[in-house]
Amino acid sequence: MARKKEGLSERHRKIMEYLTEFIEEYGYSPSIREIGDAIDVKSTSLVDYYLNQLEERKYISREGRISRSIRVLQPIRSATKALSKQISDAAQAVTTAVDSIISIPLRGRIVASTPIPVPPSDFNYFDSESGVEIARSLLPAREKINELFALEVQGDSMIDAMVNDGDIIVMRPAQQASNGEMVAVWLDDKDETTLKYFYKENNRIRLQPANPTMDPIYVENTNDLRIMGKVVMVIRQYKNTVH
Amino acid sequence: MARKKEGLSERHRKIMEYLTEFIEEYGYSPSIREIGDAIDVKSTSLVDYYLNQLEERKYISREGRISRSIRVLQPIRSATKALSKQISDAAQAVTTAVDSIISIPLRGRIVASTPIPVPPSDFNYFDSESGVEIARSLLPAREKINELFALEVQGDSMIDAMVNDGDIIVMRPAQQASNGEMVAVWLDDKDETTLKYFYKENNRIRLQPANPTMDPIYVENTNDLRIMGKVVMVIRQYKNTVH
DNA sequence: ACTATACACGAACAAGTGTTCTGTGTCAAG
DNA sequence: CTTGACACAGAACACTTGTTCGTGTATAGT
Structure with missing residues (x-):
């Protein structure tokens, strides 16, 4: 049937x-390498290959030999994504009037003693809880x-993590x-969460441990350990300064 | 043209x-080289120099070692150019940002080992240094x-202060x-600063000490101790998140 | 006069990044 | 079975781009 023309493959879409x-x-x-990582493609050449196809079909445009010069011409619409994106956009717009601060x-x-409540990979959880507002410049x-x-x-x-x-x-x-x-x-x-x-x-x-005076823990079996997340920032507030 | 302080120079503006x-x-x-050409600067290092200043003053942001990663944070108004949309956007951004975020x-x-550089009660020291931006809601x-x-x-x-x-x-x-x-x-x-x-x-x-496992220090004579300030907040950033 | 600082150039370097080439495996059409 | 288009990996290569360092100049303050 020799068709390839029209439809974008899953890769293209991703x-x-x-x-x-x-x-x-x-x-x-x-x-290109970042794209490769994101869509699980190992070689830069293959990414380039797809990118050329997308460019040929006018979905994107890019400048030869110029880094990071890809432009999106036709936004693609995956119905579900579009919705969640709008929601999170809205949430963001509400909580942060400006781009410079995020909630x-x-x-x-x-x-x-208990696992941390990691949000389901389905994020978009946006909701009733309170938020911590942080200037984007700090991240x-x-x-x-x-x-x-x-x-x-x-x-x-968690004092050994200086927390x-x-x-x-x-x-x-x-x-x-x-x-x-x-x-x-x-x-x-050990049945515990640690930083x-x-x-x-x-x-x-x-x-x-973050505390240089303390000794490390060694885990021989990878299965005995589950990484829950990476720590981006720690904030300590001293509220009592109002007296 | 000897000038340094707050105002952006002509170069910055350009x-x-x-x-x-x-x-x-x-x-x-x-x-960087394209910018250099545009504003008539011959060396990349000088462009970098200006770019750093602009970044410090929060006009732009950029990513270390990543090509073409400059973002404009504050649109500048060149009296002639001012796109009307940008003006209103900027105006709004400024007014909302100003009271939700502080620098x-x-x-x-x-x-x-040395006394902390407490600012003279003469506050008006205002900047030239970089600032830490914090949402007011955190204070x-x-x-x-x-x-x-x-x-x-x-x-x-200062690890005994969990810092x-x-x-x-x-x-x-x-x-x-x-x-x-x-x-x-x-x-x-003791000749030292401590928290x-x-x-x-x-x-x-x-x-x-903040670390509950450590013992307190007692100072008998009030004159042996000088309070320099109260700690309001501690922030720890983990930069290494390069994915 | 001396020093500190801001401004400037240019070159060399190293890292980031796009391009190209060679090779492999799959699959459907001939 | 063979062929050829297609999807893919990997590495080598070359160009792009940001960073650093040494040097120089002018101006202001001491």
């Missing part, structure tokens, strides 16, 4: 979606702000981490 | 203009925001404190 979201969020387009939903408390500029959520720390069990009772931690959901990142992990054998710096070593994982 | 026009036109931001000047670093409602200043913690010497290297602490100058407040004090006999909870007891002052 690229377009990623493109629009990325540009919306950061104001500039992703690199991060406060999802609950984080306690050592890494690339941060995907609509994934972020905040938790209030309960109890003193105190009442502190607020801002995190981003994640299942994996890179070396050196501060993550919230659930340890199966540690993450380091993958040869056949084990080292969890290093 | 850069902002070029930036907004370019982005408007192409949908992505120009490279706290970053005065320097706080090190255990106690009665806080006198124009007295606040921020310091970046240097070194691990780490690189943390940012927001404080308000003060010479006295009430019980239970977190203060920055200079200890004459502790303040408690006045019968004939002495108890300085209690």
Whole structure:
């Protein structure tokens, strides 16, 4: 039947979606390798291949040899996405009149003895809880702000992470981490949540406390550990200054 | 042309203009060299120099090491150009932003071994340094925001206050404190700055570390201790989230 | 006169990034 | 079965782009 012409494949669609979201969020387009990562394609050449097709079909345009020069010409509409996007847009518009401030939903408390209430990957949870307002300039500029959520720390069990009772931690959901990142992990054998710096070593994982005077934990079996998210920020407020 | 302070120079203005026009036109931001050509600057380093100034003053934001990642935050109004839409947008942004977000000047670093650079009560020190932007909703409602200043913690010497290297602490100058407040004090006999909870007891002052596992310090003679300010907030950022 | 600071150039460097080439496997048409 | 279009990986390459460093100049303040 030799058709290929008309329909965009799933890949094409995912690229377009990623493109629009990325540009919306950061104001500039992703690199080829970033696109590859996002749509799970290993080689830059293949991304280029798809990009050329999209360009040929006038979905995007790009400038030869210029970095991050992709423009979206025809916004693609996946019915579901469009809706959720509008909702989150609206939410964002309401809570943050300006782009310079964002409101991060406060999802609950984080306690050592129970798993943290990670939002379902279906985010868009936007709702009744209170939010923590943070200037965007305080966050890494690339941060995907609509994934972020905040938790209030309960109890003193995380002092080895330099985190105190009442502190607020801002995190981003994640299942994996890179070396050196501060993550919230659930340890199966200890039955607890903890905050540690993450380091993958040869056949084990080292969890290093932020407090330099304390010793690391080693986890030999990857299955004994579940990464719940990466810590983006910690905020401690001293309210009592009003007297 | 010897000028430095607040006002943007002609160069700054030209850069902002070029930036907004370019982005408007192409949908992505120009490279440093392109900016240099446009404003007649021969060296990339000088463009970088101006760009850093603009970033510090929150006119733009950009991503380290990422090509063409400049975003315009505050549209500049060149009397001639001013696009009417941008004006009203900007006007609105300014008015709403101004009271929901405040910029706290970053005065320097706080090190255990030296007194903190408390601003002279002559506040009007106003900037040239960079600021830490914080949503007003995170501060106690009665806080006198124009007295606040921020310091970046240097070194691990304050881990007993649950404060780490690189943390940012927001404080308000003060010479006295009430019980239970977190203060920055200079200890004459030890020759160091430290952060502790303040408690006045019968004939002495108890300085209690935030870390509940550590022991307090007692100061018998009030003159051996100088309160530099009250801690309002501590912020810890984890930058390394490069996905 | 001396110093500190802001402004400026240019070159070298390193990282980011797009392009190209070679090779592999799949699948449907001939 | 063979062929050829297609989807894909990987690596090498080359160009683009941001960063850093050494140097120089002018001006203001001491």
